[in-house]
Amino acid sequence: MVDVPALVEQAREGRPRAVARLISLVEGASPQLREVMAALAPLTGGAYVVGLTGSPGVGKSTSTSALVSAYRRQGRRVGVLAVDPSSPFSGGALLGDRVRMSEHASDPGVYIRSMATRGHLGGLAWAAPQAIRVLDAAGCDVILVETVGVGQSEVEIASQADTSVVLLAPGMGDGIQAAKAGILEIGDVYVVNKADRDGADATARELNHMLGLGEARTPGDWRPPIVKTVAARNEGTDEFVAALEKHHAWMAERDVLAERRLRRAAHEIETIAVTALRERIGDLRGDRRLGALAERVVGGTLDPYAAADELVAGLTTG
Known part of the structure; x- marks a missing residue:
């Protein structure tokens, strides 16, 4: 495990190795990525x-x-x-x-x-x-x-x-x-x-x-x-x-700069959320809920859009 606060402090001091390590954690989607982002947010x-x-x-x-x-x-x-x-x-x-x-x-x-x-x-x-x-x-x-x-x-x-x-x-x-x-x-x-x-x-x-x-x-x-x-x-x-x-x-x-940065943050949040949902959907491969919905679509009792709505509702409430 990486000492994230120490690494962030070293990066603030301009140490290139610390900056490189933080970016590597980002690129590798490290389990500590959320901790890294939380530490960087105020800075x-x-x-x-x-x-x-x-x-x-x-x-x-x-x-x-x-x-x-x-x-x-x-x-x-x-x-x-x-x-x-x-x-x-x-x-x-x-x-x-x-x-x-x-x-x-x-x-x-x-x-x-x-x-x-x-x-x-x-x-x-x-x-x-x-x-x-x-x-x-x-x-x-x-x-x-x-x-x-x-x-x-x-x-x-x-x-x-x-x-x-x-x-x-x-x-x-x-x-x-x-x-x-x-x-x-x-x-x-x-x-x-x-x-x-x-x-x-x-x-x-x-x-x-x-x-x-x-x-x-x-x-x-x-x-x-x-x-x-x-x-x-x-x-x-x-x-x-x-x-x-x-x-x-x-x-x-x-105030265009502030507006652009708000849009950038919103886009980033949306991307992270969609990625998380995609991963959860990926975990459903072979799951009986997805299979049951597919059977209803094939049988003509449910359209794919309604099936998708049902799947998303289950993912966000389950």
Whole structure:
């Protein structure tokens, strides 16, 4: 058994091993997970969470690394959750993002953690919300969450971040067309990276046009800016950070930040509750109640929706 209070105290002191251990408890769904979350709850709420998403090849890891450098120059502690595709052999993360951010590995003010998706769709690992809480409680001022990069379906980051960044790059073919029904609807800040390539201005214009389609904004509403960067050469990073800070200030002024965090907490509670119910339903495999309901559905005396209602009622009252 782990001494959770001692581990949390060590994490608050900035000890990377303690932070790593806490996130490992989260990822492994440890029996002590509830104790960990209870200990962290009063210590959270101070970090600014920025999510970065976009199709593979747009430079998410390089952009994340550039942001880390910029925030460190401001003296802010930074946590990075880099969600990598799962290894088909071990189920763990392939660690590609962590390799590309190795320049920050020796900085005590930066904590970088690669997490495997482990089959979870939406671009994030299932344990990401709890891992964000760990980094928040550990004193990180800014938490950067870099998603896998699976394209149009990768919209879950919008429910986990205070500010969602969508990255694109010129020369990606029909990237905007492929993304417009998904990630182009969730961005608070848009970044055209690799802006030294031909077509960068055209990509920015097309993006601006698509963002304007069907706009129904009132005065004072946030208009997502489009920033051009060359992250590999650290060009445009200051403008990128300025756009993030401007959005953060806008949210704080209009209580949007509080609303987003309430929605995030509600989503997290709902996910935990649904997972618990799913586990209880899984325990019913072969149970006579489930079998009896199935027989009635097959016999035509009960429809599947009514059967499901009866099953849920039994699970929540039994």
